[in-house]
Amino acid sequence: MNSVKLHFRRLRTCSVGLVLMLIPFGLAQRGYAQEPDPPDPTVSSKPDVHEYGVAGTVVNSVTGEPIRRAAVAISGQTEHATLTDNSGHFEFGGLAEGRVSLTVNKPGFFNDQAMPYQRITVQVGRDASPVVLRMVPAGAIVGRVTARDEEPLEGFMVRVIAKQNAGGRQMWLDRRSQAMTDENGDFRIANLPPATYYVAVDQSRETSLSQPGIPNAREQGYAQVFYLGASELSAAVPVELHAGQEVETNFVLAAEPIYQVSGVVSGQENPASALVFARQAGESSDFTQQVSTQDGQFQTKLPAGSYSVRGFTATGMLLSTAGSSVVINSDRPDVHIVLAPAESIQVVLRKESGGGTIEQVDASQGNGIPGMSLQLVPNTPSLTRSGNWWNAQSGAISNVEPGVYEVEINTVGPWWAKSVQCRNVDLLSDDLTVTAGAQMPPIEVTLRDDAATVSGTVGPAEQEEQATVLLVQPRGARNVLKAAVTGPDGRFQFQGVAPGDYVMLAFDGVDQLEYQNPEVLSPYLSSAVRISLQPHGTASVNLNRSPISR
């Protein structure tokens, strides 16, 4: 306690001595402007209201050592910035009692949520103690890519992929962290937050000769490969990167002979002007080649394997060899590829009124449901495939490839989806399976207009970090779930909520949890707030942030 008081006395002298101009200057905020706090009415006015300060140290969360020359900015009452000294120390003076926000930046450091800055709110006043801001040092993944004969491979792109949460689902996200190998085959991908990563070397962009001494010998190339030598993500070895660590991942690539492949493509009135050959490797592909067609003819070079072929027509229709493959294991001068249009699924909308009468809705005409969206989301996370959206104008979901999907439907205002069915499958709790060649029956959606609304705030009030709010109703193998992110004052709102019983919870941050996975979410449900909603009902709820166990 004593040392703290001494500290303040020193500050007061400083604040008198320094010519501190309280001229505000804006700080790069992520989105919205800061407003100064209203003066605290319980504090009696003093002759010198701005007699307090904030001081602290920025340290490396792993070593505990101070971080020098980190940029610290203060906002909330005034807006100033400084750089920490050699001991990682900073201080701001001339402040009044109240709440201020401190933001710290330094290249090569993150906060706990992998953001490149650290922000906290502190209370300024008589008993405030020095602040310690911990920043997580970044790591790097380095390595060397060579061929089997130890020759370095230059010009190969190495990428780092991590599983991240997006919209509550675990997705493979390319962190946009990539590097090209240099003339020694070396690469370095730095500034990575601690996480579990997968490292991939992209397929070669050029071919080379395979054998010495033979003029115009067969060319060879390299397919995409994951560490340690896997051709697909599911067989890849994860790399655990800890804070401040440098991990080495080396690759020895095996070249594959390249074959000359040419032929014709048919089966469609509007032929595709470009084809993409993708060699199948598990759920995705490890070698792709794009080739343009000339009068339905094409010519390309491919390594051996089983390929699916896709193309787009001029009108944007997807054509593919859905379900069947083109097998290459030698030079092939006369391949015949038959392309068929991808599946298109009709969506039929019906409105059910309070009395029970049902009328069909044509979304493309004027009586559509405003704000409604419907999406087919592939249920295995994939690097290359994204979902398919319903087009209100055409009334259909087009270009659907064979696979298993979850239906995600969102409504606003008074509307909620009472049922979403395809033949007999309840798509609100089960998946939709699209098989190759089978004509899909329409998806039938029945909507009602007596939805409830839930709004509220997430505390504590001083916490400025955004929170994720979940409204959950367990149903079958999947939960019915809506998610929202809090606004600037911790407020949130859900519209288009089906009447019924729910539980609600809130978490710190955005995308910190794979909440769409019922197994991940269930441990948190026991402490959730229960709420019951009537048709046309409104409810107001105040939630506290639940901690996420890691």
Add this chain to the structure above:
Amino acid sequence: MLRRIVLPMLLVLAVVGRPSAQMPPANFRISGKTVNAVTGQPLARTEVAIGKTDQFDATVQKVLTGDDGGFTFTGLTAGKYLLAAQRNGFRKQGYEQHGGYVSAVVVGQGLISENLVFRLRPDAWIAGTIIDEENEPVPNATILLFRNDVSAGFRQNFRVAETNSDDRGYYRFAHLESGWYFVVVSAQPWFGSLAWAQRETGADWSAAEKALFDVVYPTTFYPGVTDSASASPIAVNEGEGFTADLTLTAVPAVRVRVRHIYSDPAQTRSATLQQRVFGIPISAPSQGESTVEDSVEIRGVPPGKYELDVQSYGPAPSTRSTVIDLTADREVDANGASAPSTIRGVIQMDGGLSLPPQAFVRLWNSHAGEMLDAQIADKGEFSFDSGFLVPGSYSVFVMNGENSIISSLSATGAKVMGQSIQVTRPTPIRLSIGLSRTLSTINGTARRNGKPFPGAMIVLVPANPETNLPLFRRDQSDSDGTFTLRDVLPGRYRIVAIEDGWDLEWANPVVFKTRLDHAESVDVQPSMTYQTAVNVE
């Protein structure tokens, strides 16, 4: 990247025509071995490619050398072939390559095209770490590499590569030719952008904050100086590397406000700042721009001398340039009188024909390293923004002229000597340029003691060489001693052949004084082809 030289871009040679049978015999060979030019060791696993000089892509054949570095191509028809090779550690290069010239391998009856020794020059590298005065790395710095070499006849610096520093401040240039280089760094402190966001609200800083954040790095030259005259050249030999570390020291930044640039909503305008590095314009380092009313403010600029260009887009694009010496914050009026262009002119194609659409006019002072370009507007008019012109002799070129050459040059306000003008005082100069397409070709053979001499440098020297730089022509003799000089303008010339003249300033008359005396003389008329023989000394 230096590695990916596309050989067909080289200035080369015509296919030798042959009296033909129904099908040309295809029983010739090219063979030899690749060796390391420095150690003489054979190079295994080297990719060697050949292709006919006039249809390279269609006729290319490739082979990978064995452990003895050997390569053999058979079943070839007669003709001239380009021979190229590349390997890990050896950028793609041509046979006996010097600058942009190679010796083609001529294949045919009685010609030798076997047991060639293809000397590959190993790559050099330059790498280093950029730190600031507090010993912390500077990430994302832009590092420019300039090479000092003989180009277009005179020794000068030209930009060859650019890269960025990584998170450790580390950068690397690979696949370099041996020679002399300069490393130039342009970077911003990492916290500079933080400071800029603050600026957006238009508020001011305290003096302490300004000293900390409103700083910028001046363009810095290895070993760490900020003026190009004190820069140290870096020499790298084949197969070797050099570590060039630099420390950047921050200085208070200045701002330039260009007022009224947005005053006319119907006209789109923009302002850019350029600085000259070795006479070559590069973008000035700055931390960004913001719009203040109808002006633009360019911020975070190191003090120095710059050219401010105000460009107008739209139906009548134009650029106004002013040279400004920035020592402190400065305001400039976008609509103000810029330095009036002192060099203007008109250019016409002989015979009233239309001008090549991509052509533009270039003035080049090779001694001062100053080069200026001017677009050609309607009716053949052009004008130069002459803020950076120093007095001296400027050669006049027409670039992208599609095989047309300057046939006549006259001027008021400057003295014309051959195809150069003398710029002395800033009086207005008016040029009149005539372009011609009536060009000639000189074919020849280089010989020594009666035998054909491959790999010699052939130079066509015009009368009055000091002022007729655009009239020079060059080539390298092929494996059978033959060479071709193209696009020769009518006039009197002498031809010189030199065995190992690749480092000579071939356009410098002092270098040639003695050799010209016993050189072969040619009197070239319009649109003719000549045949000659030249002795290699």
